[in-house]
Amino acid sequence: MLSCARMHGFLLNRCAPLIGLALAACSPIAPPPQAETVIPGATARQIVRERLSAVVVTGNREIGSWVRGKFSMKNAPQDADGGSAAPITPDGYFLTADHVLAHAPGKNVFIIYGRGGSIITRKARIVWRSASDDLAILHITEKTPYFYHWTPPQKWLSPGHGVIHGGMATGFSSSPGKLRTGLAPEGTFTGNRPFKIDIPLKPGDSGGPIVDAYGNLVGINSAVEFLIPLETAIFIDSEGNRPNTGKIASIIARDRRNNP
DSSP states (O other), X not given: OOOHHHHHHHXXXXXXXXXXXXXXXXXXXXXXXXXXXXXXXXXHHHHHHHTOXXXXXXXXXXXXXXXXXXXXXXXXXXXXXXXXXXXXXXXXXXXXXXXXXXXXXXXXXXXXXXXTTEEEEEEOEEEEEETTTTEEEEEOSSOOOSOOOBOOTTSOBOTTOEEEEOOTTTTTTSOOEEBSSOBOOGGGOSSOXXXXXXXXXXXXXXXXXXXXXXXXXEEEEEEEEEEOGGGOOEEEEEEEEEOXXXXXXXXXXXXXXXXX
């Protein structure tokens, strides 16, 4: 039989690793560091401008004449719907908001892409949609050398982190803002995370990129919140979505294999 002393030592030696794992699992996530409050300036805006991207949903078979006519109302598709997008690879994959594609069934989807300043228009294929996350992936058969890199997945983005957005409606005229809610390192979550920014959005901004001061992609525009007391709208926050970047990369890798 083991003495009490030996039994105590046995339990400590055998159970210490398990106890350590249990404590680690139960430990709270470290608090976010102080926010990087660098204000996005001319460099970030230039990066957004070079990656200008819009989504157009229409029954028309082509929209080239409208684009060549500098988007004149005369040539505009009468049923045009859509929003904005963000190129996320060099081979034609774009991320947008799922609700931008609400009227896509039975219609054509086009991407208008500002390839470093020269605008190209291509018919797009819907690769993946998630209504619950309000995110979607589109693909065009075109090289997209101007694309966004994600902010480092292992890095905290704390409340107060400086951002701008690149939506088609107001992205090039809105003032810089900041994150209202923080984004923990990606290893602490597996799915999509909604977050808030203090920049007002308008129709057409949905699906556009939210970027930091260095031009890295934080997430995608989703919605805008207003408080309406006594029929007077007061802006509260705008909403964005940050997907698990590993999941997005896996979806794209699978699509490349299936559609070489």
